[in-house]
Amino acid sequence: MSENISLKTLEIQNQDRRHDLDALRAFAMFLGIGLHASLSFIALPWPVQDITQPNIFIFFMVLIHGFRMPLFFLLSGFFTMLIFRKRNITSLVWQRTLRILLPCLIGCFTIVPLFDYVSNKVINAGSISVNLDDKSLAGAIRTGNRKTINLFLINPNEIEKPDVKLGVTPLSWAAMIGDLETVSELIKLGVDVNLTNKDDTTALHGAAFLGRDEIVKLLLYNGANSSKRSKAGFTALEGTFADSATTTLICNILGIQPPNETDLTSGRISVRTRLLFNQFLTPASKTPPETAEITKPKEQNEFYKRYHSWLNSTSFQINFFNKPTHLFKTSFFHHLWFLWFLCWMLPLFLVCFKLGSLLFCKLNTNTMRILKKTMLYILIPAPLLPLCLMGEILGPDTYTGILPPPHLLFYYMIFFSFGLITFDLKDSTQKLTRFWYIMLPLALFIIFPAEIIFKDNPPLCLLLQTLLIWNMAFGMMGMFHALLRKENTFIRYLSDSSYWLYIIHLPLVVVLQFLVRDWPINALLKFLLINIATITLLLVSYHLLVRSTWIGWLLNGRMVPWFPKASTTQISN
Numbered sequence: 346m347s348e349n350i351s352l353k354t355l356e357i358q359n360q361d362r363r364h365d366l367d368a369l370r371a372f373a374m375f376l377g378i379g380l381h382a383s384l385s386f387i388a389l390p391w392p393v394q395d396i397t398q399p400n401i402f403i404f405f406m407v408l409i410h411g412f413r414m415p416l417f418f419l420l421s422g423f424f425t426m427l428i429f430r431k432r433n434i435t436s437l438v439w440q441r442t443l444r445i446l447l448p449c450l451i452g453c454f455t456i457v458p459l460f461d462y463v464s465n466k467v468i469n470a471g472s473i474s475v476n477l478d479d480k481s482l483a484g485a486i487r488t489g490n491r492k493t494i495n496l497f498l499i500n501p502n503e504i505e506k507p508d509v510k511l512g513v514t515p516l517s518w519a520a521m522i523g524d525l526e527t528v529s530e531l532i533k534l535g536v537d538v539n540l541t542n543k544d545d546t547t548a549l550h551g552a553a554f555l556g557r558d559e560i561v562k563l564l565l566y567n568g569a570n571s572s573k574r575s576k577a578g579f580t581a582l583e584g585t586f587a588d589s590a591t592t593t594l595i596c597n598i599l600g601i602q603p604p605n606e607t608d609l610t611s612g613r614i615s616v617r618t619r620l621l622f623n624q625f626l627t628p629a630s631k632t633p634p635e636t637a638e639i640t641k642p643k644e645q646n647e648f649y650k651r652y653h654s655w656l657n658s659t660s661f662q663i664n665f666f667n668k669p670t671h672l673f674k675t676s677f678f679h680h681l682w683f684l685w686f687l688c689w690m691l692p693l694f695l696v697c698f699k700l701g702s703l704l705f706c707k708l709n710t711n712t713m714r715i716l717k718k719t720m721l722y723i724l725i726p727a728p729l730l731p732l733c734l735m736g737e738i739l740g741p742d743t744y745t746g747i748l749p750p751p752h753l754l755f756y757y758m759i760f761f762s763f764g765l766i767t768f769d770l771k772d773s774t775q776k777l778t779r780f781w782y783i784m785l786p787l788a789l790f791i792i793f794p795a796e797i798i799f800k801d802n803p804p805l806c807l808l809l810q811t812l813l814i815w816n817m818a819f820g821m822m823g824m825f826h827a828l829l830r831k832e833n834t835f836i837r838y839l840s841d842s843s844y845w846l847y848i849i850h851l852p853l854v855v856v857l858q859f860l861v862r863d864w865p866i867n868a869l870l871k872f873l874l875i876n877i878a879t880i881t882l883l884l885v886s887y888h889l890l891v892r893s894t895w896i897g898w899l900l901n902g903r904m905v906p907w908f909p910k911a912s913t914t915q916i917s918n
Contacts (some may be wrong), residue, residue, distance in 0.1 A: 363427075364832045365825040366420055371836075371843035372825075373417045375880070378850050380409045381680070382875045385858040386868050388544030388576055390595045392464040393858040394511065397868040398543075403576065408793055411740040411810060412817040414683060415728070415760045419818055421687060422764025425694065430768070434695065440902075441691050448900060449684035452848055457679045463852040467859040468597040482515045483508035486527055487600070494527060504534050511599070512543025520560050521551035522601055528560050538569045545576040553581035554592070556604060556612020558619065565623050582620045583736070585613040586657055588674040606669075652734060656750055672748040680851050682745040689749055690761050697762075717766050718773055724763045725815060731756035732807050739800060739810070760818075774822070781823025788816035842887040844900045846880065853879050 385393040386402040429437050482497035482504065497503045507514045516536050519527040528548070532538060539547055549569040552560040561581075565571065571581055587595075589606070596603040603609060661672040678685045705713065734752040735742050744750050767774045778784075796809040829836060857875045864871060891897045 363423075364837070365829045366423060366822070367840045368829045368833075368836050369821055369825040370417065370420045370424075371840040372821075373413055373420070374843035374847040375839075376409050376413050377680070377847050378854065378879060379876055380406060380413070381851060381854050382858070382872060382879065385862060386872060388512075390591055390598070392468050392594065392598070392855055393862055394598065395858065395862045395868065395871065396510075396865075397871075399868050402868070402872070404797070407739050407797070408789075411793075411796075412814050414741065414757065415814045416818045416821065417683065418686075418690075418757045418760040419764040419767075421690070422694075422761035422766075423768050424764075425690070425761075426765045426768035438691065441688070443899060444902070445684050445687050448844075448848060449678065449681050449688065452681045452684075453678055456849060456851070457677075457681065460679060460852045460855065463855050464594070465597070467855055468594075470859070481508060482506065483513065483518050486515055486518045486522065486524060489522075489524070498530055498534065501534075504531055504536050505540060507542065513599075514540050514542055514548070516540060516548040517542050517546070517551045520548040520557060520564070521555055521599070523555070523557050523560065523604075525557075525559055525563070528563060532563070532567050538564050538567050539573065541573075545574070547573055547581075549573070549581045550575060550579075550584055553613075553616045553620065554584040554587065554595075556585070556609045556616055558612050558615040561616050561619055565619065571620050571623055582617060585617050585620075586674075588671065588676065589669075590676045649734060652752070653736065661748065671746065673744060673746045673750055675747075676745040677747055678745045680745075681848065682743070686749055686754065686757055689754060690758065693758060694761070694765065714770070717770055721763065721766050721770060721773060724759055724766075726811065727759045728756060728811050728814060729807055731759075732810060739796065739806070775826075778819045778823030778826065781820045781827065784816045784820035785824065788813050788820060792816060841892070841901055842884055845887045845891050845896070846883045848900075849886070850879055850883060853882065 383402045383406050384391040385395045386398050387406055388394075388398060425437070428440060432440075482494065482500075483506070485493040485497055503515070505514060505516075508518070516528065516531050516538070517540075518524075519531065538549070541547055547569065549561065549564045549571060550573075551557075552564060574580055592603060592609070604612060656673050657671075661674075663670050663672065705716065708716065731752045732741070735756075741756055742750070742753055744753055792809055792813045796806060796813060799805045799809065854875060857878055861871045861874060891900070
């Protein structure tokens with residue numbers, strides 16, 4: 346009898362579940378795994394650099410990075426309001442503490458150190474200093490062998506030839522290492538100071554990044570373009586603001602010894618002054634045409650400069666266990682940053698809800714509904730404001746420090762708030778998502794390509810970014826509602842497992858990237874193998890070690906055996 350009552354109760358609870366949005370949230374988690382799996386195929390600071398790096402992965406990364414987290418925060422807002430309406434404030438705070446705050450803190454002291462350990466191991470094992478081609482000018486510069494360098498300088502075919510592993514030119518190697526003599530010799534021999542590396546950086550980027558002020562001075566004197574952007578979208582000046590963790594990571598990948606902290610800091614300060622002074626002195630008539638096209642107006646906006654100067658200032662520098670830590674810039678949460686941001690969303694939601702209750706307590710139900718609809722449509726163009734303050738050209742910034750930057754917190758609060766309101770306005774949501782079969786092709790095949798094409802036109806690019814986010818969000822919500830409205834046993838199991846898979850996946854992804862990095866096969870095939878192996882292995886770990894244990898209870902609310910239809914598991918992010 347009790348078993349029949351229990352099953353009936355579970356059926357009622359399952360009727361209230363949004364299986365489509367559960368599945369969509371899990372899909373957003375899995376996209377995160379795919380995003381990280383793609384990074385070894387892109388010329389970005391990452392512990393593993395694959396031997397093949399086709400451009401398709403850049404587009405994949407930019408697309409996923411642009412809409413995934415806004416969609417995730419929108420869904421999180423929806424489920425937050427669901428819990429709030431069905432229970433009470435106390436239950437919501439307790440649930441968030443268990444499901445979000447505790448996994449975030451536990452992960453910071455387990456998964457993040459494990460990722461750092463694995464990263465250091467694969468960097469040392471695959472470091473270019475170990476696999477250096479010493480039969481080239483780049484190799485000779487790296488080893489600092491003056492006699493060999495001079496022999497290679499005689500050969501005009503060698504002076505601009507990049508190394509075979511990372512595609513870095515001899516001039517850039519000399520600039521990063523701080524070899525002023527070799528830089529001078531190469532310039533005298535007629536080497537183009539604006540010669541680009543594989544990632545579209547120049548010698549000026551490398552010299553500025555490591556605070557080589559004398560080399561920066563020499564490069565600028567010989568016509569180096571200080572406004573040139575890399576594939577990642579950074580100028581030489583912006584590279585001087587890299588945090589210590591990023592600097593160490595890149596130097597380890599390159600296998601070079603960075604300057605000590607004092608020399609690096611003072612060198613970068615001198616470089617910034619020199620680069621800014623150089624831009625000020627450059628006459629408009631002498632500015633190369635490409636500079637005018639790629640320079641973003643927000644860089645010349647005084648508020649933008651003051652805001653980012655404030656974010657990077659020493660006012661937010663503290664000593665944490667006798668180690669200098671910047672509250673915004675020093676990485677602490679790594680890929681778990683979104684959990685930390687969600688922890689900030691709850692008090693902001695409760696404060697806004699309390700204020701709203703006081704201000705609008707006398708409004709009737711119909712007036713409140715109209716007000717909510719108005720707020721919903723005001724939020725759609727709202728991302729344009731924080732996007733104007735983003736440091737990246739395409740997509741939102743990523744901050745993994747202790748304090749979330751105000752512009753980024755506001756950015757994700759927009760989508761979180763949209764999710765809160767849509768729970769109370771289900772009919773409005775259906776109207777926004779009903780044309781999903783038009784929105785998704787429009788976003789993928791028209792808006793996204795246009796965003797790439799017009800990336801150097803900031804106003805238009807920001808508008809296209811905003812359109813891409815909402816079309817992808819509404820389109821995917823509509824598609825999942827149309828296709829996965831009813832419970833599916835397999836999809837439900839994947840939804841239950843997705844939280845665990847995302848939290849734990851990163852060290853395994855890096856190991857697999859390292860194992861296949863030198864395989865002479867198609868990059869897309871390697872990418873698929875990394876994803877399939879990661880998801881398969883972690884699903885096994887979830888089934889055997891998590892689902893029926895206290896970890897499953899912490900992440901999902903219950904310790905659930907492999908009986909999906911009798912499960913009430915729900916990740917309430």
